[in-house]
Amino acid sequence: MTVSDALLPAALRHRTSFVLARLAALSRMHCAERLATLGLNQHQHAILCCLDEFGPAIQRDVAARLDLDSGDLVSFLDRLQTAELIRRDRDPRDRRRQILTITQAGQRLLNQAETLLDEAEPELFAGLAAAEVEQLRALAAGVLTRHTAQAWRHQGAPA
Amino acid sequence: MTVSDALLPAALRHRTSFVLARLAALSRMHCAERLATLGLNQHQHAILCCLDEFGPAIQRDVAARLDLDSGDLVSFLDRLQTAELIRRDRDPRDRRRQILTITQAGQRLLNQAETLLDEAEPELFAGLAAAEVEQLRALAAGVLTRHTAQAWRHQGAPA
DNA sequence: CCTATTCATTGGCGATGCCAGCGATTGGTA
DNA sequence: TACCAATCGCTGGCATCGCCAATGAATAGG
Secondary structure: OOHHHHHOOHHHHOOHHHHHHHHHHHHHHHHHHHHHOOOOOHHHHHHHHHHHHHOOEEHHHHHHHHOOOHHHHHHHHHHHHHOOOEEEEEEOOEEEEEEEEEOHHHHHHHHHHHHHHHHHHHHHOOOOOHHHHHHHHHHHHHHHHHHHHHHHHHHOOOO | OOHHHHHOOHHHHOOHHHHHHHHHHHHHHHHHHHHHOOOOOHHHHHHHHHHHHHOOEEHHHHHHHHOOOHHHHHHHHHHHHHOOOEEEEEEOOEEEEEEEEEOHHHHHHHHHHHHHHHHHHHHHOOOOOHHHHHHHHHHHHHHHHHHHHHHHHHHOOOO
């Protein structure tokens, strides 16, 4: 029985959704702080990941992948572009589209971000063994894939 | 390899903080919907839990317990009070304080809320066995208690 | 051609979390 | 007793975030 056990009502401590919300808020703060030192927010980091891993893509596809509002994506991209972390080129074959490409500077910053986050997680999950963290991640990911698969069935697959 | 595995970059799928944030957002939506049918938000539910489990308390202590901004607490309580789910009585021995008490109607609604959430979790965590959900909760709670204990050491214990 | 659709962009709305300041009240101290 | 500091609840403001509607440019289909 730790101190915080006495603080929170048992009805909340035993509710998975509540505990998850709390932990996510903690995790969010923790990671957002680190990324902020590089001038990135979480979505911008995710965008760089996308472009780095899947190569150049148009905004619509990035938004679909990350489940971002296309309007919000624009402002994130604006900052990434002015920081020269990405390029935004009109598709000559469909001039409505903007082809997003991560720059070398973007890749370098992404590497720094990944390093920062790699260092942040052990600190965030202090008290849990590495295997337990992986277990936590796997369980959470299991729930997620289940739901994203459902969303797929309901509204059809993005490109 | 499920469909969503192909959607998200591996760099994000393997990052615990990212997966947790996603799951928490999903969980939040899921639970907030249910509670909204009772006219409650998550904080109001938590407040009712507090008053039900620990008995009458002043606003300062409830805010400390739930880590809520005292200003925000006021507006939550206003709605709870007009709905007659709680009573707000001035402490005769310290007229600055308001003593919060859950009413019988509040307890009835809290029971309904708990039932709703009990039903919501299996649906939210479909695909995970009950034991796995508990494992997920326990792991998350472990990280949380660790951090709340740290916060205690740094800024002293609330009453 | 003319119409419908797609894509990026802009703007606004509501909810949330956080912080500063204000009155009322109390406690401590000279 | 008189004064000063601290506490408690309350108000208001600000920044962020996710979500949605509307617009303009460009394309696709009949």
